[in-house]
Amino acid sequence: MRSSSSRASSQIAGxxxxxxxxxxxxxxxxxxxxxxxxxxxxSMIKKMSPSENEFDIPAKNCHRMVILGSTKAGxxxxxxxxxxxRFDDQYTPTIEDFHRKFxxxxxxxxxxxILDTSGNHPFPAIRRLSILTGDVFILVFSLxxxxxxxxxxxLKRQIYETKSCLRNKTKENVDVPLxxxxxxxxxxxxxxxxxxxIERLVNGDEHCAYFEISAKKNTNVDQMxxxxxxxxxxxxxxxxxxxxxxxxxxxxxxxxxxxRNKKCKDENAYGIVAPFARRPSxxxxxxxxxxxxxxxxxxxxxxxxxx
Ligand SMILES: Nc1nc2c(ncn2[C@@H]2O[C@H](COP(=O)(O)OP(=O)(O)OP(=O)(O)O)[C@@H](O)[C@H]2O)c(=O)[nH]1
Ligand SMILES: [Mg+2]
Numbered sequence: 001m002r003s004s005s006s007r008a009s010s011q012i013a014g015x016x017x018x019x020x021x022x023x024x025x026x027x028x029x030x031x032x033x034x035x036x037x038x039x040x041x042x043s044m045i046k047k048m049s050p051s052e053n054e055f056d057i058p059a060k061n062c063h064r065m066v067i068l069g070s071t072k073a074g075x076x077x078x079x080x081x082x083x084x085x086r087f088d089d090q091y092t093p094t095i096e097d098f099h100r101k102f103x104x105x106x107x108x109x110x111x112x113x114i115l116d117t118s119g120n121h122p123f124p125a126i127r128r129l130s131i132l133t134g135d136v137f138i139l140v141f142s143l144x145x146x147x148x149x150x151x152x153x154x155l156k157r158q159i160y161e162t163k164s165c166l167r168n169k170t171k172e173n174v175d176v177p178l179x180x181x182x183x184x185x186x187x188x189x190x191x192x193x194x195x196x197x198i199e200r201l202v203n204g205d206e207h208c209a210y211f212e213i214s215a216k217k218n219t220n221v222d223q224m225x226x227x228x229x230x231x232x233x234x235x236x237x238x239x240x241x242x243x244x245x246x247x248x249x250x251x252x253x254x255x256x257x258x259x260r261n262k263k264c265k266d267e268n269a270y271g272i273v274a275p276f277a278r279r280p281s282x283x284x285x286x287x288x289x290x291x292x293x294x295x296x297x298x299x300x301x302x303x304x305x306x307x
Contacts (some may be wrong), residue, residue, distance in 0.1 A: 066134035070148035071119035078217035098279035237269035
């Protein structure tokens with residue numbers, strides 16, 4: 001069992017959204033109401049009703065994490081650890097799952113969209129779209145399955161090729177934060193992937209790190225997320241072990257408390273999984289990509305355009 005610290009230290013060392021979660025689109029009435037702190041997250045969650053669905057989080061605080069890899073490599077298990085701190089031995093094939101998590105970190109609000117993809121013969125166009133909209137990536141293979149490692153090699157190449165289509169990017173200067181995970185290190189197994197070949201895949205790439213993890217035993221999972229967020233220059237507090245997880249009910253209590261005490265700025269880190277999150281439409285994804293490719297500073301200031 002090995003974390004990236006020994007080997008990869010040189011590498012480092014978001015269907016049309018429902019009315020519940022339309023995304024964050026600046027409108028004249030909310031432009032002046034930048035959410036701040038936990039009260040803002042709490043009120044947003046409370047607002048997740050059919051009547052009120054538009055929030056305003058600055059684009060720089062909105063990110064999408066995409067997890068890719070062969071079927072049964074453990075992608076859903078890793079996301080389940082990340083969101084619920086749980087592991088399920090049963091296997092249910094994923095078609096595509098979309099999750100959203102809000103954070104309040106040192107008074108600022110962040111949105112992390114999570115795309116759990118299918119390892120089972122995904123449509124190439126959908127995969128390409130997932131790659132284009134992703135900001136940070138997790139590529140997963142199973143240590144006891146050589147084919148799943150070969151798939152990760154192909155996926156890494158595909159991410160670099162696809163991202164190089166974006167503005168000012170070439171295959172050489174693509175800087176996508178990416179973590180490769182050799183999963184199921186808890187298993188007493190015949191190891192089908194050798195360390196040297198993993199090293200060859202990761203070495204010399206400062207935006208890529210490698211971790212040997214177990215979603216089942218929760219081995220190295222927090223460290224892996226911390227490294228990914230550090231590479232992406234995101235707050236370390238987004239990692240599962242670095243913030244308080246808040247339930248919907250608790251969110252309500254805190255909201256009432258913080259509304260009574262508006263002057264008190266909350267310096268702690270909180271995270272809450274958004275209920276009813278739905279994947280943005282293909283059209284919205286395309287708009288998002290266009291904004292990223294063409295946008296630059298001007299678009300960035302306008303806020304998230306996923307809608
Ligand atoms: N021993 C062990 N089993 C694991 C681990 N992670 C996942 N599994 C099991 O491996 C199987 C597949 O895990 P999933 O997370 O569903 O795999 P997936 O990559 O999401 O698969 P698709 O959705 O088909 O793409 C499940 O039975 C999990 O319980 C692990 O770290 N150790
Ligand atoms: Mg899955």
